[in-house]
Amino acid sequence: MSNKEIQMQRMWQYFVDATTEIIEQKGIDNVTIREIATKAGYNSATIYNYFQEVSHLIFFAALKYLNKFIDELPEYMEKGDTPLDKYLLSWESFCKHSFEEPEIYNAIFLADLGENPEELLKHYYNVYQSDLYGEVTEDIKTILTDYNLSTRSRNALDQSVQEGVLSEEEAAVINERTVLIWQGMLITVLNNRRHLNANAATNKTMQHINEIVNDYRLVK
Known part of the structure; x- marks a missing residue:
């Protein structure tokens, strides 16, 4: 350098x-x-x-707050016996942290950052190498380094497809609906449309996500 x-x-x-x-x-x-x-x-x-703009600075600063989620995630996912269990557990942990700090997660995943937000994330981890956590599994690394919510948790679903638990189409639908449910709840929490604390918002969101996953399981 x-x-x-x-x-x-x-x-x-x-x-x-x-x-x-x-x-x-x-x-x-x-x-x-x-x-x-x-x-x-x-x-x-x-x-x-x-x-280029203040939203980029807020985005970079907000990423530091993901460390609490990152620290918890490996142990959290170890509770799962199957890839689909791990998918649900990763979302449970993500919901818990995001609803505790909705402004932070909105700045990272929903705020308008202009073009190429993926490049912003790549640049962040180039500067803050210590935040990448080298000793993590591939599925967790994907969650940490993929800005797009629609792809960041697909690894576990893809494994479920390979095992015959889900079809490709079902995995895509589960992923899309899960992301939309989380986005809707985060916006609801941010706008104070319902009086839900972080725990209640997490439970309500995970209730919907679990119902979606169970509806599409080929192997019950």
């Missing part, structure tokens, strides 16, 4: 770390370019040399 690349990476981290501090101190809704610049000790114009 050249000196210029090292300097760019260092500056990039300054601004992301400043954004993280603002989220912790004032909440994600109060993150602005001016606040980030002040916290990092630079002017606002400098930030645009490294980031």
